[in-house]
Amino acid sequence: MAVLSKPVHPNVQLLLENYASAGSPRTRLLVLLATLLILRGRIVSGPIDVTKVPRGKRASPEELADALQQVYIQEKDGSKTLLVPYRDQYVTKVPISPISPSKLASDAPYFPIISSPSISSSQSLAKSKSTPTGLNTTFLHQLRSIIFRIAIPSWRSKETLLVVMHSFFLVLRTVLSIGVARLDGRIVRDLVSADGKGFLRGLGLWFLLAIPSTYTNSMIRHLQSKISLRIRTRLTRYIHDLYLSSAPHLRYYHIGSELEGVDQYITADVEAWADALAGLYGNLLKPTLDTLLFTSQLSRSLGLRGTILLFANYYVTAKILRAVTPAFGRLAVVEARLEGEYRAGVGRVGREGEEVAFYDGGAREKDILTRAYLRLIKHVNSIYKIRIAYEWTEDYVIKYLWSAAGYGLIAVPLLITRTKKAIGVQAGGDETGGRVDNVVAHRTETYISNRRLLLSLADAGGRLMYAYKDLLELAGLTTRLYTLLSTLHNLPSMPVSAEGDVIQLKNVDVVIPGSALIADSNDTLTGTDGEPHVSEAKLSAPLVRDLSLILREGEHLMITGSNGVGKTAVARVLAGLWDAHGPLASVSRPGPIADDISPSPSSTHASYAWTRPGVFVVPQRAYMVTGSLLDQVIYPHGYAQFKASGRSLEELREILEAVFLGYLPEREGGWGTRKEWRDVLSGGEKQRMALARVFYHRPRFAILDECTSAVSSDVEGQMYERAKAMGITLITISLRPSLMKYHKQLLTLTGDGSGRWTLSRVGGAEERMEMDREIVELEARLEEVGKWESRVEELEGLLRVRDV
Numbered sequence: 001m002a003v004l005s006k007p008v009h010p011n012v013q014l015l016l017e018n019y020a021s022a023g024s025p026r027t028r029l030l031v032l033l034a035t036l037l038i039l040r041g042r043i044v045s046g047p048i049d050v051t052k053v054p055r056g057k058r059a060s061p062e063e064l065a066d067a068l069q070q071v072y073i074q075e076k077d078g079s080k081t082l083l084v085p086y087r088d089q090y091v092t093k094v095p096i097s098p099i100s101p102s103k104l105a106s107d108a109p110y111f112p113i114i115s116s117p118s119i120s121s122s123q124s125l126a127k128s129k130s131t132p133t134g135l136n137t138t139f140l141h142q143l144r145s146i147i148f149r150i151a152i153p154s155w156r157s158k159e160t161l162l163v164v165m166h167s168f169f170l171v172l173r174t175v176l177s178i179g180v181a182r183l184d185g186r187i188v189r190d191l192v193s194a195d196g197k198g199f200l201r202g203l204g205l206w207f208l209l210a211i212p213s214t215y216t217n218s219m220i221r222h223l224q225s226k227i228s229l230r231i232r233t234r235l236t237r238y239i240h241d242l243y244l245s246s247a248p249h250l251r252y253y254h255i256g257s258e259l260e261g262v263d264q265y266i267t268a269d270v271e272a273w274a275d276a277l278a279g280l281y282g283n284l285l286k287p288t289l290d291t292l293l294f295t296s297q298l299s300r301s302l303g304l305r306g307t308i309l310l311f312a313n314y315y316v317t318a319k320i321l322r323a324v325t326p327a328f329g330r331l332a333v334v335e336a337r338l339e340g341e342y343r344a345g346v347g348r349v350g351r352e353g354e355e356v357a358f359y360d361g362g363a364r365e366k367d368i369l370t371r372a373y374l375r376l377i378k379h380v381n382s383i384y385k386i387r388i389a390y391e392w393t394e395d396y397v398i399k400y401l402w403s404a405a406g407y408g409l410i411a412v413p414l415l416i417t418r419t420k421k422a423i424g425v426q427a428g429g430d431e432t433g434g435r436v437d438n439v440v441a442h443r444t445e446t447y448i449s450n451r452r453l454l455l456s457l458a459d460a461g462g463r464l465m466y467a468y469k470d471l472l473e474l475a476g477l478t479t480r481l482y483t484l485l486s487t488l489h490n491l492p493s494m495p496v497s498a499e500g501d502v503i504q505l506k507n508v509d510v511v512i513p514g515s516a517l518i519a520d521s522n523d524t525l526t527g528t529d530g531e532p533h534v535s536e537a538k539l540s541a542p543l544v545r546d547l548s549l550i551l552r553e554g555e556h557l558m559i560t561g562s563n564g565v566g567k568t569a570v571a572r573v574l575a576g577l578w579d580a581h582g583p584l585a586s587v588s589r590p591g592p593i594a595d596d597i598s599p600s601p602s603s604t605h606a607s608y609a610w611t612r613p614g615v616f617v618v619p620q621r622a623y624m625v626t627g628s629l630l631d632q633v634i635y636p637h638g639y640a641q642f643k644a645s646g647r648s649l650e651e652l653r654e655i656l657e658a659v660f661l662g663y664l665p666e667r668e669g670g671w672g673t674r675k676e677w678r679d680v681l682s683g684g685e686k687q688r689m690a691l692a693r694v695f696y697h698r699p700r701f702a703i704l705d706e707c708t709s710a711v712s713s714d715v716e717g718q719m720y721e722r723a724k725a726m727g728i729t730l731i732t733i734s735l736r737p738s739l740m741k742y743h744k745q746l747l748t749l750t751g752d753g754s755g756r757w758t759l760s761r762v763g764g765a766e767e768r769m770e771m772d773r774e775i776v777e778l779e780a781r782l783e784e785v786g787k788w789e790s791r792v793e794e795l796e797g798l799l800r801v802r803d804v
């Protein structure tokens with residue numbers, strides 16, 4: 001274990017030696033506690049996977065600059081070490097090991113979708129697995145899957161060590177509580193029997209015992225927070241790996257239609273679940289232990305009758321409280337959902353602020369947000385109301401009923417057993433006054449100890465009841481978390497298309513996925529690969545029917561057709577975002593290819609080895625990533641990949657100049673400037689930046705989806721020519737006829753609802769016929785010009801006559 005491999009602290013060495021030579025058990029106990037105090041720091045710092053640069057060693061400016069640009073070190077085993085700047089002077093190294101696909105695949109069977117028969121087949125995946133949230137076997141199954149597959153995957157994990165330490169301190173606290181109860185009784189006994197020395201000794205011990213007691217309390221809180229944080233980290237990393245999976249899964253893309261408010265699930269729900277689980281362990285273990293130990297302690301002095309009464313008390317209490325406990329789990333689920341809706345509303349206004357401002361839509365947005373907030377608050381208020389009755393009953397039962405029962409139980413030994421003995425002793429007539437005092441002192445000691453134990457017992461009972469409520473809330477949160485995980489695990493992935501040198505679509509029906517992700521066993525056909533495939537009968541009419549085309553390098557294609565006809569839908573199929581339907585459908589795409597690239601035809605820079613992506617899509621809405629100006633150009637690559645590629649800033653500047661954005665680094669204060677680029681760049685600048693990415697990556701095929709609509713025609717033309725000169729084959733989706741001349745093929749989607757399409761060569765017979773038709777039309781119109789002119793003259797003549 002890493003903790004034990006560290007050199008032993010000199011103070012610990014000294015204490016261990018003292019421990020060996022210590023005489024009395026009490027001294028040994030004190031030495032042991034002091035040793036634990038010193039070891040604590042080392043044990044607790046053990047499970048953290050953040051290695052700090054040694055204290056005092058500051059990072060060099062280069063290291064800091066690298067860290068600021070999010071550089072990571074790629075390790076040999078495939079993991080990464082992220083360099084995170086901290087306190088402006090240090091760099092923290094955070095090792096990140098991605099979860100292997102085989103681990104994800106082996107976990108998938110543990111997260112099946114639980115379908116409810118009451119849900120109709122047309123409802124989505126997530127809705128179909130809404131399960132009752134209570135303490136039932138479903139909950140246990142879900143909890144077990146999340147804990148043992150993700151949160152604490154192995155008994156040798158650091159989380160286990162933390163749980164063991166937490167358990168140790170929880171037991172220690174209970175043991176110390178019993179010690180305190182005993183000592184309390186002893187002090188009062190010495191006081192009653194006027195034993196000054198004993199009283200002072202007891203007081204001294206009291207202060208000594210206070211040290212480990214208070215320390216134990218703070219350690220319990222500390223370890224609980226640590227466990228919660230570690231569990232949250234594990235879950236978050238796991239979910240990130242699943243959620244942000246690359247093709248063919250693209251779960252972040254497909255989950256949108258399945259689960260609303262995914263951000264709420266990933267952020268707030270994961271945190272709440274980790275907190276609830278870590279808190280519940282302590283809240284359950286401690287009072288359970290307390291109840292067991294205190295009960296065994298009490299039963300010694302209460303005798304059989306008292307013990308039976310004590311258990312009768314427990315039974316009645318549990319019955320009453322179960323009857324009045326509301327469905328906290330279900331309430332927690334609804335609260336989390338409403339919280340998510342409100343949060344999503346606030347996020348939307350933040351994102352679309354400018355659009356809302358142009359419409360001056362603040363008042364309308366306020367209405368929407370207020371409505372979402374009021375729905376949430378109404379629910380939270382109703383929970384508070386439900387809680388009043390529950391907490392009132394709980395307080396009454398735990399505080400007053402238990403205390404009354406406690407008095408009764410204490411009276412058993414005092415009034416019956418001991419009184420008889422005392423009377424018997426007094427009746428003997430040979431007792432001295434001192435012995436009577438002794439009896440009273442012992443009776444007081446028993447009373448004080450028992451009373452303290454009973455108070456602690458009442459406290460433990462209260463905590464157990466709270467833990468029951470927490471358990472129900474955990475059940476609710478578990479349902480939410482499980483819903484997220486099972487949805488992520490069960491999203492059908494797109495079939496991997498064949499790789500070739502050309503883009504080829506054969507007999508493809510382009511269909512809106514809508515009902516395409518129902519993984520219900522009744523509606524889904526399972527393919528030979530075990531992945532769920534969608535029943536064809538469920539799908540709506542195709543936007544484009546039986547599409548077949550082959551696109552070789554250099555055969556630039558333009559896709560056109562009226563709005564909403566399905567042009568982008570074709571691009572989605574080409575990019576592998578949508579499935580290709582049809583009994584004989586097949587898609588093949590070119591894969592990445594290694595190439596030696598010289599930066600630009602005119603450049604003096606040395607050429608470099610570069611892997612050109614097969615297909616690169618520039619979407620209709622320009623996307624700006626969080627990060628520096630440099631990050632915008634190289635997206636989806638990061639700074640580390642840029643550095644590793646050996647490409648230079650000079651080359652990036654050339655690329656920006658090619659898209660007429662050469663002024664940006666100066667205007668924005670350099671390549672490293674971080675801004676909200678979505679707002680800083682104009683619409684046209686964002687579109688040019690998107691083309692700069694195409695020039696940077698140099699894909700074999702680039703799909704440009706109306707991504708130059710805000711760029712002036714001359715600039716657009718120059719960018720098109722440059723892309724072609726770089727050897728990029730263009731697939732342009734556009735309604736602008738002026739772009740046709742840069743392409744060799746034209747795919748026209750007719751858009752009459754039949755899904756028909758035509759593929760023609762630009763400048764080919766069909767296009768010439770089209771032009772001829774247009775010329776005939778225009779000539780016919782020109783012939784009418786003479787008639788219109790004479791009519792104008794006629795009208796002007798009439799007006800002149802009227803004026804006279």
Ligand SMILES: Nc1ncnc2c1ncn2[C@@H]1O[C@H](COP(=O)(O)OP(=O)(O)OP(=O)(O)O)[C@@H](O)[C@H]1O
Pocket residue numbers: 512513514543561562563564565566567568569570
């Ligand atoms: N995720 C989706 N869910 C439901 N319908 C969708 C979805 N995506 C697209 N559609 C519908 O499919 C049709 C085709 O959409 P597409 O974006 O391909 O149109 P387009 O031809 O590119 O139009 P435009 O020229 O306006 O960009 C539209 O009617 C659209 O409403």
